[in-house]
Amino acid sequence: MPFSSPCPVARATELLGDRWVLLIVRDAFDGVHRFSDFQRSLGVARNILSDRLRRLVDGGVLALQPATDGTAYQHYVLTEAGTALFPVVVALRQWGEAQRFAPGEAHSRLVERGNGRELAYMQPRTQRGRVVQAADSRVVKLDPG
Amino acid sequence: MPFSSPCPVARATELLGDRWVLLIVRDAFDGVHRFSDFQRSLGVARNILSDRLRRLVDGGVLALQPATDGTAYQHYVLTEAGTALFPVVVALRQWGEAQRFAPGEAHSRLVERGNGRELAYMQPRTQRGRVVQAADSRVVKLDPG
Numbered sequence: 001m002p003f004s005s006p007c008p009v010a011r012a013t014e015l016l017g018d019r020w021v022l023l024i025v026r027d028a029f030d031g032v033h034r035f036s037d038f039q040r041s042l043g044v045a046r047n048i049l050s051d052r053l054r055r056l057v058d059g060g061v062l063a064l065q066p067a068t069d070g071t072a073y074q075h076y077v078l079t080e081a082g083t084a085l086f087p088v089v090v091a092l093r094q095w096g097e098a099q100r101f102a103p104g105e106a107h108s109r110l111v112e113r114g115n116g117r118e119l120a121y122m123q124p125r126t127q128r129g130r131v132v133q134a135a136d137s138r139v140v141k142l143d144p145g
Numbered sequence: 146m147p148f149s150s151p152c153p154v155a156r157a158t159e160l161l162g163d164r165w166v167l168l169i170v171r172d173a174f175d176g177v178h179r180f181s182d183f184q185r186s187l188g189v190a191r192n193i194l195s196d197r198l199r200r201l202v203d204g205g206v207l208a209l210q211p212a213t214d215g216t217a218y219q220h221y222v223l224t225e226a227g228t229a230l231f232p233v234v235v236a237l238r239q240w241g242e243a244q245r246f247a248p249g250e251a252h253s254r255l256v257e258r259g260n261g262r263e264l265a266y267m268q269p270r271t272q273r274g275r276v277v278q279a280a281d282s283r284v285v286k287l288d289p290g
Contacts, residue, residue, distance in 0.1 A: 008241030017164025091236040096153030134231040
């Protein structure tokens, strides 16, 4: 499928339709910056990690910066486009919480930094804030002409 | 990475960290049910499509049903766990719209079925409805003990 798909989901998945890419983005939100720390977190082969980090840099989601600690290491940091993936990571997390754990089985939790309260379940809404179910929505495709 | 990861994002990506899986789920929300219609929409090889459909059925996201039109075809339909992926698909779509199209470039749009109004941009929120940025959140990991 070419990059010129008129479907925003298709274009997003060009980069994001990969398990390691998604887990690297998750780790970046958790404050992981160094190659060796991604490797330790993910337990992934170096060549695969290198490839996925390169895709994320080429795709404008991560940027390379000199380390702030005075060492020679370079840091991977989320760009603005990368930070904009927060809703994607939260949606994956909340689906995983609801659908991929047994009742009562423990999992990590996403909370407000200040008070430790769990975030609300995120759902599509109208401009006025009413929840929209899939059945109450439709996709308007582009005119093929 | 074992299925026993305590991270809900990791468990979600076990199934969802794949481009074809995500596009099949997108098509299922758009009302695609038949193998041949998925194939036409995605332009993917039959063996890959078979594999991904099987993963989605095994993963409890799609279910096989006899066709309602009296033919011998079986239909793939979203289960409850599959329908719960709506926020994931919307998050991917909205990121794609914002980050993967040139300004003014046309794309398909997700609207309310009744009145054709575009949905709001979906963001993580507190229980009280205030938007939460990534920097204002943190992940509480499980005690390794």
